[in-house]
Amino acid sequence: MQNRRQSRNNLDQAEQLLIKRDYEGALKADKEVMEIFPDCSPGDQALFHIGMIWAHPENPKKDYSKALAYFQQLVGNFPESRLRAEVAVWIGILKQLIFYEDRLQDLEKKVSGFKKQLNTLKGIDIRTEEKKREISPEKQESKSK
Secondary structure, eight states: HHHHHHHHHHHHHHHHHHHTHHHHHHHHHHHHHHHOOSSOOOOHHHHHHHHHHHOOEEEEEHHHHHHHHHHHHHHHHHHTOOTTTHHHHHHHHHHHHHHHHHHHHHHHHHHHHHHHHHHHHHHHHOOOHHHHHHHHHHHHHHHHO
């Protein structure tokens, strides 16, 4: 009973820390709950909260892969959790988000490669134009003779 009360306090504290944008402190409070209740409630609430912290858009250390892993752990460890339906939605969203982030990185690499290629071609074009100008005066001189 004492452990449950302490865990409830930790969950409340984690929520308050999250509101204050103290993500590290919130993670610590939630992980304490997980250690005490690794396979029964309120451990599922702590896992859910940890997933939300890692997915939080204002968290400078946000990590969608970590968020996904914690949500998947919740589904695996707590098949009867009342949070299961909500977590299923988050898992789907995070999988899509991770896919699109990876795709964006690939496209940014391609754009960078195209920019380098364009700069190389511009350099070639400039040198070609300079050579044309060098040759043009010579042609003019030979015509005038």
